[in-house]
Amino acid sequence: MSTLDDAPDLLYSETEDDLRAAVRSLLTGRGDVPAALDRAESGAPYDTALWTSLAAGIGAAGLLVPESLGGQGASHREAAVVLEELGRAVTPAPYLTSSVIATQALLACGTGDDGAVAKLLGALAEGRTVAVLAVPLSTGPDAPLPNTAPGAAIRAVADAAFADVLLVIGHDGLYAVETAAPGVTVRAQTPLDLTRPLSTVTVDAAALTAGTRLADAGTADAAVRSGLLTGAGLLASEQLGLAEWCLEETVRHTRERHQFNRPVGSFQALKHRMAQLWLEVVSARAAARNAADALATDSPGAPLAVAVAQAYCGRVAVHAAEECVQLHGGIGMTWEHPAHLYLKRAKSAEIALGSTGSHREKLAALTALPAPGGPTA
Known part of the structure; x- marks a missing residue:
């Protein structure tokens, strides 16, 4: 039987509020939408100076890394x-x-004391190195x-161009391979979401052999799945x-935009749509915070919390972005307004790290409930 001590903490701590303020201040100071749009269109959307300041x-790059390895020793809640904040700015x-x-x-x-894993984690925590798991987003x-056999093409690897x-993943374990090494090819693809570039990665046998083996096959499989669960x-x-x-941008716009000498946000039909969206966002916050808290506390219910969060939050993000575009009217359809970046990020994130449907199936399995459309008892 569960107790109050088992209940997740969905509130933000003072430390988390301070971290939010710092990240938001950094992103606001560099929130040059025209420049971001130009970078996105060029196919090189990354702002290296911004990443250095953030990481x-x-x-922020070392939040999940223990202090003994040079990180912040924080938790998934802070991450x-x-x-x-990165989502708010589609950074x-x-x-x-x-x-x-x-x-x-x-x-x-x-990690061990001074092994290859510990050294790589230290470099990641300091922001000196960017590492990417070579699996499709x-x-x-x-x-x-x-299939990561030597020479096999791995498509849709996110952020590989910046790594x-x-x-x-090799046949006998997990390897760290430098992207600049001979035999490694990172070829850009054309993504829907211009702010999260995708690449096709190819690592030949010589490059894999020259890389650093970090874990054996059994440990590698469990480690990769731990990373994917946390990411989801x-x-x-x-x-x-x-x-x-x-939601906030839509409310602001509908307050300022007038028709028939009235703010369009005062029209009942639009008020109902924004009120419904507000309810969805509040529920999404509870689901996302529950997942973060479950991961931070290494709760046995973490897979369930993650499945709930992904089954719900992806749909809410897409709905919010669609409403933002539509309720901005003509301006929402233009390249100059950032609404399209949010819609594209929301649509791509909806299928990232498992589709909404796959997470619903996982949720049904974990709760022993039949999936929609499945067989009935």
Whole structure:
């Protein structure tokens, strides 16, 4: 029987509020939408100086890394706050892929005192290195892992173009391979979401052999899935931040936009739509915070919390972005307004780290309930 002590903490601590303020101040100071749009269109959306300030200046890259390895020794709750703010600004940064997924996978490998894993984690925590797990962005925590035989092309690897190190699953374990090494090819693809570039990665046999083996095959599988589960759980916080910005921007616009000498936001039909969206965003916040807290406390219910968050938050983010575009009228359809960036990020995030449907199926299995459309007893 559960008790109050088992209840998740959905509130933000003072430390988390301070971290949010610091990240938001940094992103607001660099919130040059025209420049961001130009970078996105050029195919090189990353702001290297911004990443350095976020990763090393604020120390956000090392939140999940223990202090003994040079990190902040914080938890998934703090990392979730950073992702909320990155989602609010649809910031092109490899935080989810490097500071969350790759970092968690490395932590699950076992660090030792001075081994290769510990050294790589230290470099990630300092912001000197960016590591990306070489799997398609769509790979969910329970999905089959991709064919990573030497020379096989791994498509749709997010942020590989910005990575210094690839974590590659070999037949006998997990390897760290430098992207600049001979035999490693990172070829850009054309993504829907211009703020999260995708690449096709190829690592030949010589490059894999020359890489550093971090874990054996059994440990590697468990570590990769730990990274993907954590990524899926904290992606919900990014989706929450995106939905919050879309709602707030829509409310602001409908207050200022007038028709028939009245703010369009005063029209009953629009008020109902925004009220419904507000309810969805509040519920998404509860789901995202529950997932972050479950991961932070290493709760046995973490897979369930992650499945709930992803089954719900992805749909809310897409709905919020769609409403933002539509309720902005003509301006919402233009390239100059950032609404399209939010819609594209929401749509791509909806299928990242497992689709909404796959998480619903996982949720049904964990709760022993039949999935929609499935057989009945």
